[in-house]
Amino acid sequence: MQQNNSREHALLKISVYGAVIFSVTGIVIGLLVGAQMILFDGLYSLVSLGLSILSLIAARFISKHDINNYPFGKDKIEPLVVLIKYFVILVLVIGSLASALMTLASGGREVAVGIALIYSTLATILCIGITYYLKKEANKVRSALLQAEANQWYMDTLVSVAVLIGFVISYLLNFFSATQFIVPFIDPIMVIAVSIYFIKVPIEEMSTALREILDMPPKGKMPDQIKQFIKGLANEREFDESIVRITKVGKTLWVEIDFVIKKEDRLASLTDQDQIREDIDRFLDQYPYQKWLTVSFTKDRKWAL
Template sequence: MSYSIHKERQLLLISTFSALLFAMIGITLGSLIHSLVIIFDGVYSLVSLGLTLVSLAAVMYIRKEEVAKNIKRVKVIESSVILLKGIAITLMCVLSFISAVEAIMDGGREVNTGIALAFGVFSMIGCYTSYWVMKTQGRAVNSALIEAEAKQWLMDTVISAAVFIGFMVAKLLLLTSHAHYAELADPVMVVLASIYFIIVPVKMIISSSKQLYQLSHNTFLGKYLHI
C-alpha cells in the first residue's frame, strides 16, 4: 500500500472518530439543555460521520489496483460521493431552518448559557483541530474526498464559533432590561447558521454535478462503472 493511500485512509478514520465524538456530545448536551443550535451542531457531526464512512468505503474501493487504473471511473465515484455529501448537508440545513423558525414563532427557548458557552469553546477548539489536520495533512494526499472532509470541519468550526458568540450575546442580554430576547438567541442562531451553511453544500452539488456531466458528456456513466 502506497503512502498516499495509507494516509488518506488514516485521515478519514480520524475524521470518523472525531465526528462520532462531537455528534454524541452535541446531541446529548443539546437535548439536556434544550438547545436547538447545539443539537444542530451535533446532528451536523452525525451527518458528517455518515458521509465520512461513505468516503472511507469509496476510498477503499477506488484504491483497488484494478479500479485505480481507470481514472475516469475514479473521478465518477469521487464526484458522486461529494454530490451525496452536498445533498445531505443541504437537506439538514433546510430541516434545521424550519425547526428554528417554528421555535421563534413559539417565543424562543430558555437555555443554560453557561453550559452552552463551555460547549462552544470545546467544540471550536476540537473542530478547528480536525479541520487543521485534514487541511495540512491532506495536502500530501491530494484527494478530493479529504478536501471535502476539510470543508465539512471548517463548517463545523464556524457553527461552533457562532454558538459561542450567540450565547455570549444571550448572556449579556440577561443582564439588561432586554432579557426576554435572550430566549430567541438559540433558534435565531440556527436560522442564521442554516442560511449561511447551505452555501457550501450547494457549491459542492454544483461542482460535482458539473464534473459528472463532463465525464458523461461523450459516453454513458455505465461505461466507466462497467455496469
C-alpha cells in the first residue's frame, strides 16, 4: 500500500513537470504565431498544472492516516478532487468553444503556419509518450487520481494531434492560391471540433465521481456478482434473507451485508459467523480494491433496513 502511494506521488510529479513545460510553451507560441488552437493547448496545460498540483496535495493528504478525525478513512476526497478537476476542464472547453465560434463568425484568424507546425509536431510526440506512460502506470497503481491525470494527458494528446493535422492541412493549402482563403478558418474550426469532442469526457468522468460521492453502486458487473454470491451463501445455509449494500469510493470497495435469520439454530456460534465473513472476504479478493467489509446477523429484519 505504502509503495503504491509513493509511486502515485512520483507519477503525479511527472505530470506536474510536464504540464509546466507544455503550458508555458503553448501559451508563448500561441500568442506569437496567433494560433487559437495552440493557445487553447497551452491554457489547457496550465489548467492541468493547477489540477495536477491539487491531485498531488490530495494524494499526500489521503496517505496520512488519521483515524481520530477520519474514522471511515479519506476515500471521498479522491472522487471529490476528480469532480473538481473535470468541472474546471469542462468550463475551459465551453469557453474555448464559444471563443472559436466568435472567431469563425468574424472571418477566421491568420496564423504563422511554419512555427506552429514545428511546435505541434514536438508537442504531439511528447504528449503521446507521457499519456502512454501514465495510463500504463495508472492501471498498476489503481489510482483514480492518476487515472484522471492520464485522461488529462490523453485529452491533451488529442488536442496536439488535431493541431498537427490542422496545420499540415493549412501548410498544404498555402501552396494553392485557390484554397488560401480557407486557411484563416482552419484554426477556429479545429478548436470547435476538439471542444465538441472533449465535452463528453469531463461529463462522463464527473458522473462517475458523483456516483462515488453519493455512495451509489459502481457501474459494471461487480455489484451483481457480489449479490449473487451472497444470495447463494444465504440459500446454502437456509438463512431467511440477505440484504447487500455495495459502493466503491476511491480505492476502497465498501460491502455491507445483513443476514436475517429467524431460526437461531441456523447459525451455531461466533466461529460460524466468522467463517461466513472469511468466505465472503476471499470472494472479494478477486477485485483490485481495498476492502471495507461489514457482515451482520439479526433475527429482526428492522435492524437490517
